[in-house]
Amino acid sequence: MKIIKFKKREKFKYKRKVIIKDLTLKIFIGIHNFEKKKKQRVKFNIEILTNPYVSPNSKDLNSILNYEEVVTKIEKLTNSIHHELLEDLAENIFNIIFKNKLVKKISLKLEKLDILKKTKSVGIAVSKTKI
Numbered sequence: 001m002k003i004i005k006f007k008k009r010e011k012f013k014y015k016r017k018v019i020i021k022d023l024t025l026k027i028f029i030g031i032h033n034f035e036k037k038k039k040q041r042v043k044f045n046i047e048i049l050t051n052p053y054v055s056p057n058s059k060d061l062n063s064i065l066n067y068e069e070v071v072t073k074i075e076k077l078t079n080s081i082h083h084e085l086l087e088d089l090a091e092n093i094f095n096i097i098f099k100n101k102l103v104k105k106i107s108l109k110l111e112k113l114d115i116l117k118k119t120k121s122v123g124i125a126v127s128k129t130k131i
Helices: 033-037 067-080 086-097
Strands: 016-027 040-050 103-112 122-129
Touching: 016 067, 040 067, 040 086, 067 086, 086 103, 086 122
Parallel strands: none
Antiparallel strands: 016 040, 040 103, 103 122
């Protein structure tokens, strides 16, 4: 009888997330007339799951998701149009971020900070996955 030794192979399940935490912007949002006249603070928390099989490479920045670029695009979006609903804003943010081919999943939490006096914030949490 011959004993065969197998080489030990390590297998990994790997995830890479880009995290944008507590981005707070003053924007026009809401369906009420007073919300259309005065900007209000909205807090953004975003987790973006990217393709774990693309290795980060400092010589090729297309190999990573640039968080600064994501923030700039959100600022540009929120400055350009009035969103009536947080849900509309969330969908527009998804559309912007998913343009990057590395992005696999986005979890987004949007909170109005000043709308109800008895609360610290009100908002939504939504996630969307590319299939």
